[in-house]
Amino acid sequence: MTTRIVELRKGILKKNDELAALLRQRYEDAGVLVLNLVSSPGTGKTTFLERTLRELLARGARAAALVGDLETDNDARRLAASGAPVRQINTHGICHLDAEMIAKHLEGWDALGPNSDLAVLDYLFIENVGNLVCPSSYDLGERIRVALLSVTEGEDKPLKYPTLFNSADAAIITKIDLAAACDFNRDLAVKNINEIRPGIRIFEVSAKTGAGMDAWLNFLGETRSKTK
Amino acid sequence: MTTRIVELRKGILKKNDELAALLRQRYEDAGVLVLNLVSSPGTGKTTFLERTLRELLARGARAAALVGDLETDNDARRLAASGAPVRQINTHGICHLDAEMIAKHLEGWDALGPNSDLAVLDYLFIENVGNLVCPSSYDLGERIRVALLSVTEGEDKPLKYPTLFNSADAAIITKIDLAAACDFNRDLAVKNINEIRPGIRIFEVSAKTGAGMDAWLNFLGETRSKTK
Numbered sequence: 001m002t003t004r005i006v007e008l009r010k011g012i013l014k015k016n017d018e019l020a021a022l023l024r025q026r027y028e029d030a031g032v033l034v035l036n037l038v039s040s041p042g043t044g045k046t047t048f049l050e051r052t053l054r055e056l057l058a059r060g061a062r063a064a065a066l067v068g069d070l071e072t073d074n075d076a077r078r079l080a081a082s083g084a085p086v087r088q089i090n091t092h093g094i095c096h097l098d099a100e101m102i103a104k105h106l107e108g109w110d111a112l113g114p115n116s117d118l119a120v121l122d123y124l125f126i127e128n129v130g131n132l133v134c135p136s137s138y139d140l141g142e143r144i145r146v147a148l149l150s151v152t153e154g155e156d157k158p159l160k161y162p163t164l165f166n167s168a169d170a171a172i173i174t175k176i177d178l179a180a181a182c183d184f185n186r187d188l189a190v191k192n193i194n195e196i197r198p199g200i201r202i203f204e205v206s207a208k209t210g211a212g213m214d215a216w217l218n219f220l221g222e223t224r225s226k227t228k
Numbered sequence: 229m230t231t232r233i234v235e236l237r238k239g240i241l242k243k244n245d246e247l248a249a250l251l252r253q254r255y256e257d258a259g260v261l262v263l264n265l266v267s268s269p270g271t272g273k274t275t276f277l278e279r280t281l282r283e284l285l286a287r288g289a290r291a292a293a294l295v296g297d298l299e300t301d302n303d304a305r306r307l308a309a310s311g312a313p314v315r316q317i318n319t320h321g322i323c324h325l326d327a328e329m330i331a332k333h334l335e336g337w338d339a340l341g342p343n344s345d346l347a348v349l350d351y352l353f354i355e356n357v358g359n360l361v362c363p364s365s366y367d368l369g370e371r372i373r374v375a376l377l378s379v380t381e382g383e384d385k386p387l388k389y390p391t392l393f394n395s396a397d398a399a400i401i402t403k404i405d406l407a408a409a410c411d412f413n414r415d416l417a418v419k420n421i422n423e424i425r426p427g428i429r430i431f432e433v434s435a436k437t438g439a440g441m442d443a444w445l446n447f448l449g450e451t452r453s454k455t456k
Contacts, residue, residue, distance in 0.1 A: 008236060041268040041360050041389065042381025070361065072387050093391065095323070095361035130388075131361055132269050133298065133323035152380035152406070153270025159300050160358075161269065163321065178380070181409045 016138055019099035023141030030118035033224040034126065036140050038164055039148035040157070041130030044174040046075045048148065048207040049127055053082035055217055056123060063123040064111050068097040070129065079127075085111030096134040097126065099141060122224060136163040143169075144223065149193075150175040151184035158192040165196040170203065172216070177206040244366055247327035251369030258346035261452040262354065264325075264368050266392055267376035268385070269358030272402040274303045276376065276435040277355055281310035283445055284351060291351040292339050296325040298357065307355075313339030324362040327369060330354065350452060364391040371397075372451065377421075378403040379412035386420040393424040398431065400444070405434040 027034045037045050049065060056063040064085040067075045076088035089097060089105050107116050118124065126142065128135045147168035149157050152175060158165040165171065171193050179186065186204070193202060201219065205212035255262045265273050277293060284291040292313040295303045304316035317325060317333050335344050346352070354370065356363040375396035377385050380403060386393040393399065399421050407414065414432070421430060429447065433440035 040270055040358065041385055042270070042378065069388050071390055072384070074384050074388065093361075095359070129361070130268065131323070131359060133321075133357070133359055134362070150270065150380065152378065152403070156300070156302050157269055160297050160302065162299055175380070178406070178409055181406055 013137060016099050019103060020139035020141040023099055023102060024143075026118060027124070027141060027143065030121070032118045032121045032124050033144070033220070034124045034140075034142045035144045035146055036126045036128060036135075036142035037146045037148060038128045038132070038135045038168070039130065039150075039174075040132045040153060043130070043148045043150040043153065044207060045127050045130070045148055046078050048172065048174055048205065049125055050079050050082045051207040051210070051213060052216070052220075053079065053084040053125070055213060056220070057083050059217070059221075061122045061221075062120060063125065064121050065125040065127060066097075066102065066105055067127040068101070068129045070094070075127065085109075087111070091129060095129055095131050096138050097128050097140060098138045102126065102140050123220065132157070132161040132164055136161075136167055146170045146172060148172045148174055149189070151179045151189075152182050155185050155189040155192055158189075158196045162196045165193060165200075168197060168200060170201045170219070171197070173202065173204045175206060175208070176204050176211060177209050241365060244327050247331060248367035248369040251327055251330060252371075254346060255352070255369060255371065258349070260346045260349045260352050261372070261448070262352045262368075262370045263372045263374055264354045264356060264363075264370035265374045265376060266356045266360070266363045266396070267358065267378075267402075268360045268381060271358070271376045271378045271381065272435060273355050273358070273376055274306050276400065276402055276433065277353055278307050278310045279435040279438070279441060280444070280448075281307065281312040281353070283441060284448070285311050287445070287449075289350045289449075290348060291353065292349050293353040293355060294325075294330065294333055295355040296329070296357045298322070303355065313337075315339070319357060323357055323359050324366050325354065325356050325368060326366045330368050351448065360385070360389040360392055364389075364395055374398045374400060376400045376402055377417070379407045379417075380410050383413050383417040383420055386417075386424045390424050393421060393428075396425060396428060398429045398447070399425070401430065401432045403434060403436070404432050404439060405437050 053063050068089045073088040076086045079086040145168045147164050203216045281291050294315050296317045301316040304314045307314040373396045375392050431444045
């Protein structure tokens with residue numbers, strides 16, 4: 001039984017990786033920077049992304065988002081408040097997004113026009129299902145995988161969920177406005193992130209106060225310039 | 229492919245359910261109250277459980293814990309500070325505990341003596357891997373499934389992760405000392421929990437200040453009396 005499961009899992013991941021590679025090529029051809037945001041539920045992905053979208057739009061960039069949840073379109077509605085086009089993906093019990101769900105939801109999305117043309121965008125953000133484990137194994141073809149961690153969660157999360165942090169290209173520490181109230185040990189958190197993924201870019205932000213958002217937005221701009 | 233996966237998943241869950249039923253009988257025969265604690269990473273399961281164990285021991289109860297994590301024995305060490313026997317289960321990439329892991333870790337656990345006799349305990353707590361999705365599907369034979377939600381996570385989590393809340397016997401709102409700093413809407417959270425699982429027992433606690441712990445400990449005592 002175990003052998004069959006492992007083989008089937010490998011088969012699923014292989015199929016996903018193949019489709020993700022096609023998506024990655026499609027993103028590159030269109031010159032759109034695609035980011036996959038992964039964190040625990042409650043880290044503040046949606047609030048952070050809403051502010052990111054809003055500020056990118058204010059800078060004249062073209063940005064959109066796909067957002068995954070088991071149920072409800074709460075997050076799509078919250079993100080749409082930014083003014084950016086947003087499409088909800090409901091996974092109905094599946095604990096992660098996969099490349100097939102992304103490919104499917106890029107089709108017929110009015111944000112991309114009648115030809116589903118990604119070149120109309122500068123940035124596409126994918127907000128994954130809140131889960132620190134399973135999304136790590138599913139490549140969505142993204143250029144940048146972002147691991148988010150809030151100050152309320154505890155500094156040891158990178159050590160306890162190494163797969164995500166080890167596969168991430170950037171780490172965001174969110175809700176820094178609550179750092180004092182939570183006795184957050186910033187140096188320990190940064191040390192633990194670096195232990196799992198040495199040299200990773202780390203941003204410390206509060207989507208509530210706006211602290212740290214500029215550094216993050218500049219990073220996005222620079223990374224996209226290199227994509228083109 | 230999809231059909232094969234669904235069938236295999238059903239097979240795995242059926243096998244788990246059968247083993248969980250045996251465990252449930254074993255717990256009942258031993259007169260031990262077993263609880264399965266499930267939440268997102270960072271909700272404060274470990275801090276809450278450490279305080280619960282410590283206070284139970286102070287009341288003269290015999291309590292122990294199994295704790296699941298992908299990697300590290302950090303949580304076992306933190307829980308052991310309570311004075312209760314604790315055993316770590318490392319799942320190495322698996323995003324939930326299952327009945328087989330529990331059965332395996334009940335054997336050879338010095339807390340239970342040479343015959344792995346559960347009757348030496350009044351309470352056995354199982355702290356699951358931090359994940360709001362997958363642990364919901366795996367029965368561990370527990371009498372009480374506890375869903376935890378911190379005030380920092382957002383009031384809409386029960387609606388977005390209905391499977392867990394729908395299968396829970398008790399809900400705990402943690403970190404209430406941070407409620408004001410997070411603009412936590414208590415009434416909305418309670419309403420959302422009740423929408424998914426009408427009439428569920430809800431406890432509001434701070435493991436830091438001790439607020440709400442008495443009601444929780446009394447509930448444990450009453451539930452255990454009914455078990456015997």
